[in-house]
Amino acid sequence: MKQLIIIGSGISGLACSYYLRKKFKIKIFEQNDYLGGHTHTHLLENEKIHYDSGFIVFNDKNYSNFIKLINALHIKYQKSNMSFSVTNDKINYEWAGKNLRTIFDIKNIFTIRYFKILRDIIRFSKLCENSTLIHDYSLKKFLYKNNFSKEFINLYLLPMCSSIWSSDLKDIKNYNTSFILNFFKNHGLNNILTKRPTWYTIKNGSKSYIKKIIKIVKPKIYLNEKVIKVDQKKKYIKTAGNKKYNYDHLIFANHTNQIKQILDGPEKKQLKLLNAVKYQKNNITVHSDQNLMPKNYKNWSSWNYLYSNKKLVLTYWMNLLQKLSCKKNIFVTLNYDKIKKDKIIKKISYEHPLFTNPLLTVDKISNAAQGINNIWFSGAWLGYGFHEDGVKSALKVRELINAK
Known part of the structure; x- marks a missing residue:
């Protein structure tokens, strides 16, 4: 099987790993000491109570793809x-x-x-x-x-x-x-x-779905492993620990400002996309x-x-x-x-x-940037910034990779 590297373990990166698990051997690189990005569950000391500080809620009207995903994972949720x-x-x-x-x-x-x-x-x-x-x-x-x-x-x-x-x-x-x-x-x-x-809201904290995805996908996970360079010509990444890993396809599932720092020699279409959405x-x-x-x-x-x-x-x-x-x-x-x-x-x-640019404009720029040198972009920032958008972007990447 071909090698797929995913940078970022938020909903977008995890969804990509889930949807592409049968096509690739997958490595996930995460600079934090936990998986999930904005899916961040904590345990209240001395009590078996989980609460979240990032992603917390979703609804039955606008989160159809996310709900389909967590239903497939048999995740329990409550009003x-x-x-x-x-x-x-x-x-x-x-x-x-x-x-x-x-x-x-x-x-x-x-x-x-x-x-x-x-x-x-x-x-x-x-x-x-x-x-x-x-x-x-x-x-x-x-x-x-x-x-x-x-x-x-x-x-x-x-x-x-x-x-x-x-x-x-x-x-x-x-x-x-x-x-x-x-x-x-x-x-x-x-x-x-x-x-x-x-x-x-997900029962026992939003991290519940992370455990299920990892159990099913079985990717190789690299926590506390910051990627400092992506060479899209030679198709390898370099980490802060000075280690190199080769890939056939790579998915950026992190933030635009982070991608700009590590993507070596970005093409004009890629750079245009990365400049379309900023972060605070x-x-x-x-x-x-x-x-x-x-x-x-x-x-x-x-x-x-x-x-x-x-x-x-x-x-x-x-x-x-x-x-x-x-x-x-x-x-x-x-x-x-x-x-x-x-x-x-x-x-x-x-x-x-x-989000200072129209959604249709970002979507158009994204379509032009996807797949150059087998580099793909997935993230909630490609939509309205929520979990549903992250899942939709992962589905889009799967569709594009399968069509290539």
Whole structure:
């Protein structure tokens, strides 16, 4: 059998190994000390409770390929809670909920602020339905051109978008308009009166599916093995340990910024693809400090956005998201450095993609770059940045390799 090297062990790399297991001898190289990338499960000390800090949820409407995969692996999952709150301490403002009935408190529903938000939600919904007519410009320009209120922008739309893509406000404003409107439309987020998808979380932590894939594929795994060079002409990789490994085909299942550092002599089409999507770093703290949660306990939600002019500050309440049975509250917070030290459980960092280009443009560039010198690209960054996109990209790579 021919040799396949996969760089990166997130959902995209693991899915590639699963789908191509009968065609190749597979080696997986991972620079971290664990498999999974953003699939990162932790064990609560002294209790047999697993929780996640990266990939957490998926739904029954938009994750068909991922669900098909984990069903084939016989992975158990349960319903999750996807409530969302926004807190802005500067104006003493909080809201939380899943729909209009809970977002708008009856005592505030007739205020000017709430009226503006409601009015613009309806307008935004209509524009989402006609998203194909939207030109490819930034979200900031779109909101300005359509005269959306500051209340809707700052207290509703931007916090939601910022939370979905783990991006700062300044970056979200530069996201491509069509990219966001199509996502909202496809996920039923454009109309908060309609029925939303049912969301799920994997029982005993998301790493459950990793174990099953590895058991089936039986790849040779290299943990803590950073690849520092890929010579696509001579078809070998070199690791930080100064070891070389030959391959027949190679799949990049890591981030674009990482690929650019190690791909020797990239072709123009490859470089164009790698420049299409950039990344930003987010610092993650797992903790039990409830000061990051809304002041009103009734507003405590699964996703809790704390308004900041600088970095995104978002707190996941894992007890609600993953139905943890422990009495201790487990929170996962992005980009907040004032958490009480005695409440900190662990610190992690992840990188998330920035989507400033239209999805169709990235897809077109990707098609042109795939397969040059038997180099392939797989990653959630080729879609909307989620697990379903990672699986879809793996299926696409399998299709292209089989057709070659």
